Amino acid sequence: MKKILLILPLLFLIGLPTYSVAGWFGSDSYEECLLDKDIKDARTNAAITAIKKYCKKRHAKDFWSNNFDYYRTQFPDLLNNLSDCEVVRKIQSITNNGDKDLVDRFGVNPSKCD
Numbered sequence: 001m002k003k004i005l006l007i008l009p010l011l012f013l014i015g016l017p018t019y020s021v022a023g024w025f026g027s028d029s030y031e032e033c034l035l036d037k038d039i040k041d042a043r044t045n046a047a048i049t050a051i052k053k054y055c056k057k058r059h060a061k062d063f064w065s066n067n068f069d070y071y072r073t074q075f076p077d078l079l080n081n082l083s084d085c086e087v088v089r090k091i092q093s094i095t096n097n098g099d100k101d102l103v104d105r106f107g108v109n110p111s112k113c114d
Contacts, residue, residue: 030059030066064107085113 027033033055042048056063068087072079079087088108091097103109 027055027059030055030063033059060107064105067106084108085110088113 027036034051037051037055039048039051042051068084071087071091079090082090084106085108088102088106088110091106092099092102092110099109099111
């Protein structure tokens with residue numbers, strides 16, 4: 001009987017599911033990522049660019065939605081009721097920026113969006 005009492009807790013511990021969930025201790029947004037990676041302590045422009053690139057890749061949707069929100073608040077009469085594709089096309093027509101620059105800024109290629 002004593003052996004069973006010793007084995008049961010051991011079996012219980014072994015049988016517990018072990019898993020991890022990504023993102024519990026990481027950054028939740030683009031801005032948080034920049035703070036987590038200590039962008040203020042970067043000593044060169046290359047280091048700053050690398051940190052921004054990493055955070056943009058990790059939080060791409062957040063990064064791009066922030067850019068859309070920024071332009072929509074800056075030009076509410078011009079861009080407020082437009083879709084993301086239409087916003088990018090409108091900015092392209094105003095600024096004459098190339099597709100690559102707009103893809104980097106918004107994640108939308110104006111020549112390929114519907």
